[in-house]
Amino acid sequence: MANISLEHEDGCVRIRLASGTANALTTTVLRELSCAVEGAGGSARGMMLCGGDRFFSNGVDLDWALGESRPGIREMFLELGRLILALLESPLPVVGAVRGHATGAGLALFLACDYRYAATGRVLLGKPEVRLGVPNPYYGDQLLRFVVGDFVASDLICTGKLIPADEGRALGLVHETRAKTEIEKAAWEKLLSLRDLAPAAFAESKRMRLGRFCADLREQMPSRVARQVEIWHGEDAQIRLRAAAERLRR
Secondary structure: OOOEEEEEEOOEEEEEEOOOOOOOEOHHHHHHHHHHHHHHHHHOOOEEEEOOOOEEEOOEOHHHHOOOOHHHHHHHHHHHHHHHHHHHHOOOOEEEEEOOEEEOHHHHHHHOOOEEEEEOOOOEEEOHHHHHOOOOOHHHHHHHHHHHOHHHHHHHHHHOOEEEHHHHHHHOOOOEEEOOOOHHHHHHHHHHHHHOOOHHHHHHHHHHHHHHHHHHHHHHHHHHHHHHHHHHOOHHHHHHHHHHHHHHHO
16 A cells, blocks of 8 residues: 555554655545555454654645545545544554644544554644634544533634644543654553453443444434535635645645
């Protein structure tokens, strides 16, 4: 896979985003991630999702997305939703480890992990979609509210602000923070401890926590994505998205 690297060790697998410095997401990248997650389900006892030194993922690749048709954008949002559901519904333990920024759709993928580890220092987390003139996708919105509650989630979503990982830990976005040089090792050790739990007991505990939530996401996703695409292609959103893409090129 061109955009993903896989490392198998101790009966578990590291799934690493490796699609460039920003690890920006396209439909192709998301499909590769989905294949990696599906493959891990048949061959591993746990998975760790990680990224690069500067970015775990900066979210959707705006330059790519602005050249896509409405059906192409719809498929991208659906693929992202399917991937999030695959992570949430995987019977395996999933640990996320970020050494760099995780924003937008990148944060949504991080939040879909059972345990979340993030580096200290200037490592930013957030959902800046509203600043780009588009809403947070339904599954990203609901997942953030599920993890940290409505009060904190509404503030992050409606302001679009980015916060350091240490603040994210205080808010419940992150389970553990460590120095950048130590964070993936700490996350891997956590994964190994989860690997050693009784698989059926862990899987059922995860289903009880997430089953109803995932059922709602699956039911609502087609109509919510349709509305997302409609807003995305509106005149105001297109102006703001193109301005944001231009800023990112600098």
